Amino acid sequence: xxxxxxxxxxxxxxxxxxxxxxxxxxxxxxxxxxxxxxxxxxxxxxxxxxxxxxxxxxxxxxxxxxxxxxxxxxxxxxxxxxxxxxxxxxxxxxxxxxxxxxxxxxxxxxxxxxxxxxxxxxxxxxxxxxxxxxxxxxxxxxxxxxxxxxxxxxxxxxxxxxxxxxxxxxxxxxxxxxxxxxxxxxxxxxxxxxxxxxxxxxxxxxxxxxxxxxxxxxxxxxxxxxxxxxxxxxxxxxxxxxxxxxxxxxxxxxxxxxxxxxxxxxxxxxxxxxxxxxxxxxxxxxxxxxxxxxxxxxxxxxxxxxxxxxxxxxxxxxxxxxxxxxxxxxxxxxxxxxxxxxxxxxxxxxxxxxxxxxxxxxxxxxxxxxxxxxxxxxxxxxxxxxxxxxxxxxxxxxxxxxxxxxxxxxxxxxxxxxxxxxxxxxxxxxxxxxxxxxxxxxxxxxxxxxxxx
Ligand SMILES: C[S@@+](CC[C@H](N)C(=O)[O-])C[C@H]1O[C@@H](n2cnc3c(N)ncnc32)[C@H](O)[C@@H]1O
Numbered sequence: 001x002x003x004x005x006x007x008x009x010x011x012x013x014x015x016x017x018x019x020x021x022x023x024x025x026x027x028x029x030x031x032x033x034x035x036x037x038x039x040x041x042x043x044x045x046x047x048x049x050x051x052x053x054x055x056x057x058x059x060x061x062x063x064x065x066x067x068x069x070x071x072x073x074x075x076x077x078x079x080x081x082x083x084x085x086x087x088x089x090x091x092x093x094x095x096x097x098x099x100x101x102x103x104x105x106x107x108x109x110x111x112x113x114x115x116x117x118x119x120x121x122x123x124x125x126x127x128x129x130x131x132x133x134x135x136x137x138x139x140x141x142x143x144x145x146x147x148x149x150x151x152x153x154x155x156x157x158x159x160x161x162x163x164x165x166x167x168x169x170x171x172x173x174x175x176x177x178x179x180x181x182x183x184x185x186x187x188x189x190x191x192x193x194x195x196x197x198x199x200x201x202x203x204x205x206x207x208x209x210x211x212x213x214x215x216x217x218x219x220x221x222x223x224x225x226x227x228x229x230x231x232x233x234x235x236x237x238x239x240x241x242x243x244x245x246x247x248x249x250x251x252x253x254x255x256x257x258x259x260x261x262x263x264x265x266x267x268x269x270x271x272x273x274x275x276x277x278x279x280x281x282x283x284x285x286x287x288x289x290x291x292x293x294x295x296x297x298x299x300x301x302x303x304x305x306x307x308x309x310x311x312x313x314x315x316x317x318x319x320x321x322x323x324x325x326x327x328x329x330x331x332x333x334x335x336x337x338x339x340x341x342x343x344x345x346x347x348x349x350x351x352x353x354x355x356x357x358x359x360x361x362x363x364x365x366x367x368x369x370x371x372x373x374x375x376x377x378x379x380x381x382x383x384x385x386x387x388x389x390x391x392x393x394x395x396x397x398x399x400x401x402x403x404x405x406x407x408x409x410x411x412x413x414x415x416x417x418x419x420x421x422x423x424x425x426x427x428x429x430x431x432x433x434x435x436x437x438x439x440x441x442x443x444x445x446x447x448x449x450x451x452x453x
């Protein structure tokens with residue numbers, strides 16, 4: 001599935017850059033491109049020298065800006081979507097690849113058609129739709145996200161149609177500009193509030209990274225000394241960018257553990273004991289106060305560090321240590337053992353697992369094609385503790401575990417602590433994907449939840 005049926009014209013122009021090649025009647029995606037000139041496998045091998053990809057401690061990864069796919073009339077001009085996540089499968093690492101719908105076209109659709117976990121996602125105004133402490137590793141290769149720059153917040157008032165407002169007055173003295181444009185028969189007045197915050201996107205990465213998690217970056221500004229000409233950028237600008245990135249990472253209390261050629265790697269601390277001391281001296285940034293660290297549905301990003309659960313011993317892992325993969329799948333995770341999730345105990349967790357093993361076995365007897373290798377992309381619309389995904393995990397499938405944002409208990413953190421992936425969602429809205437991207441959709445207790453809404 002990670003391969004596609006071949007269309008030779010696609011390949012002939014791309015052979016030199018090694019993004020795609022024909023093998024029999026299949027297209028194979030070695031990765032390639034400017035970031036991975038020798039292919040994504042060599043790129044991941046390089047990361048493996050620094051990040052213990054094979055240890056079983058790295059199970060969930062986030063790839064921000066997962067791909068290019070620019071389609072011409074006759075040929076595909078660029079094509080390397082979610083190859084990083086595809087390559088990590090060799091290490092039993094499950095990668096959530098995200099990218100917006102932009103000039104790179106239907107990159108997420110293409111990733112899903114390759115059978116890779118992906119969804120539309122962007123670092124913009126709102127938090128990513130995942131709980132805090134979800135990913136063991138986050139990655140950006142040439143994703144061009146302005147990690148250290150100011151973001152833009154705007155209030156978009158559409159005259160003549162239903163208005164939609166995204167207004168925040170947290171920054172009331174910020175410079176303000178307006179724009180009037182016309183779309184079909186209505187006028188749009190947009191007021192931009194330029195945000196007075198910087199580094200907010202990296203703070204969001206910090207929120208979703210696990211204690212001790214890794215942040216892997218390649219592309220500008222890393223390795224600017226050798227690459228600035230190829231990127232057609234000024235060396236001084238890139239140098240300044242890298243200095244600010246290093247400074248911001250230091251202020252998040254991350255430790256830079258390597259810079260090897262085009263790749264730089266930082267590590268988030270396993271707890272905030274030292275960071276609390278450092279931040280007292282630095283004054284900026286500050287720890288976020290009184291916000292739910294796990295809130296991730298239409299929740300605006302804040303320019304602050306999400307505090308890790310408190311510990312008293314410097315050697316402790318905040319929130320509790322996870323088992324290694326695959327043991328973590330069926331062991332009650334810390335969010336249950338610590339009693340922080342309402343309604344979930346070790347006992348209910350174990351019972352839930354037993355129930356889902358029986359149900360999935362029953363599904364298999366009714367739906368004969370389940371287990372016949374016909375399905376790859378599966379969605380569970382109301383995943384609860386992730387029991388369905390765990391029970392089906394022996395098959396060659398991956399499950400997008402969806403936890404409705406207004407579910408009685410927020411269980412998505414538990415799902416991630418089991419080494420599974422998923423997202424928050426409001427089923428009154430469209431899912432952040434493309435049509436026809438899932439092979440099987442599982443719904444348990446969804447419709448009763450939305451009755452009368
Ligand atoms: C030049 S491509 C790099 C693709 C791939 N990572 C690689 O190295 O070949 C940039 C990618 O970043 C994505 N991107 C740009 N801004 C983003 C943002 N704010 N949040 C998420 N993705 C973003 C683009 O949609 C695109 O997928």
